[in-house]
């Protein structure tokens with residue numbers, strides 16, 4: 737059942753939800769299927785549906801995935817930060833953010849990310865978005881844009897469809913650090929790669945506000961990027 741039908745409200749309040757996921761409430765299969773059908777209307781490169789999706793609700797499987805996700809946290813966040821590794825500090829450490837407000841926000845986000853790591857097995861359901869398209873040879877360029885760009889419109893539509901029904905979600909790409917291990921657990925066909933996961937469930941309350949963003953003038957220009 738739709739709870740928020742105003743599209744602008746859905747677009748502006750689909751937040752990343754971690755701590756407000758209600759672990760005690762099961763998500764009915766029909767709701768998940770409805771959101772998948774909505775998302776399947778998203779645009780896809782070359783009009784080739786080289787995408788595969790798996791929704792995990794099985795407790796044992798969630799436990800195994802949670803163990804992998806904990807390893808991702810340790811290997812890509814906790815250990816590099818504790819060693820002061822430059823690239824990770826620059827990307828994630830609150831201390832390198834410019835203002836006190838940004839530092840506090842980054843602290844809150846890291847705290848939320850860790851909460852998800854510690855609680856993944858309790859999340860009611862997790863969508864895995866995968867691609868069976870040929871893996872692009874270069875990290876940049878049309879091939880790469882088409883490869884990843886054929887997955888995220890589906891994922892974002894899925895998140896919007898969840899939100900309009902009173903559910904919340906997290907786009908958690910970090911799981912792709914263990915893409916091969918996850919593919920094995922999910923019995924994905926050969927050549928099918930895990931791009932991201934989206935843990936989701938009903939939210940505790942449905943009130944969410946707009947996110948903090950830079951003024952639009954800092955990220956947008958008409959016609960050309962001049963630096964006034």
Ligand SMILES: Cc1cc2nc3c(=O)[nH]c(=O)nc-3n(C[C@H](O)[C@H](O)[C@H](O)COP(=O)(O)O)c2cc1C
Pocket residue numbers: 750751752753845848849852906907908909910911947948
């Ligand atoms: C490409 C991308 C990757 C992300 N990966 C993760 C992730 O691995 N784990 C996580 O907890 N959140 C992840 N997020 C969520 C961001 O941390 C989130 O957008 C941020 O906390 C801001 O919250 P908001 O979306 O509610 O404004 C990701 C978001 C994007 C767009």
